[in-house]
Amino acid sequence: METFLTVIHWFVAIALVVLVLIQAGSADMGTAFGGGGSSSLMGAGGGESFKRKLTAGFAVVFFITSFTLSYLVKNSTGSVIENDGAAKPAEVKKEEAPKAEVPAAAEEAAAKPAEGAAPAAAPESGAAAPEAPAAPAK
Numbered sequence: 001m002e003t004f005l006t007v008i009h010w011f012v013a014i015a016l017v018v019l020v021l022i023q024a025g026s027a028d029m030g031t032a033f034g035g036g037g038s039s040s041l042m043g044a045g046g047g048e049s050f051k052r053k054l055t056a057g058f059a060v061v062f063f064i065t066s067f068t069l070s071y072l073v074k075n076s077t078g079s080v081i082e083n084d085g086a087a088k089p090a091e092v093k094k095e096e097a098p099k100a101e102v103p104a105a106a107e108e109a110a111a112k113p114a115e116g117a118a119p120a121a122a123p124e125s126g127a128a129a130p131e132a133p134a135a136p137a138k
C-alpha cells in the first residue's frame with residue numbers, strides 16, 4: 001500500500017511540475033481578467049482553463065497522497081531503518097598483527113653501541129641533532 005502510494009505520489013509530482021511549466025505566463029493584467037486574444041486555437045483561453053483544471057486536480061491528488069503517506073509513516077511500528085530489511089554490517093573483530101620474530105644477533109647489535117664509537121651528545125636546544133657515523137675500526 002505504501003509503495004503504491006509512493007509511486008502515485010512521484011507520478012503526480014512530476015506531472016504537476018510539467019503542467020505548471022507548460023502553462024503560459026500572464027504577461028500583463030489584461031490577460032488575468034479575461035482580456036486574452038480570441039484568435040487562439042481553442043478560443044479565448046479555452047486551452048488554458050483545461051490546463052488549470054488539470055493542474056488543480058493533480059494538486060489535490062498530490063496533497064491527498066502527501067497526507068496519507070505521512071499518516072501511514074507516523075502510525076507504522078518501528079523505525080524505517082529496522083523495517084528496511086537490509087542486512088546489518090558484520091561486526092569487525094580487532095585482531096593483533098603477529099609480531100615479527102627478530103633474530104637474537106640483531107637484538108644484541110641494537111642494544112650495544114659499536115666498538116670505538118663516540119657516545120652521542122645530547123642536543124642543547126631541544127632539537128634532535130643527527131648522530132655522526134661511527135668511526136671504522138682499524
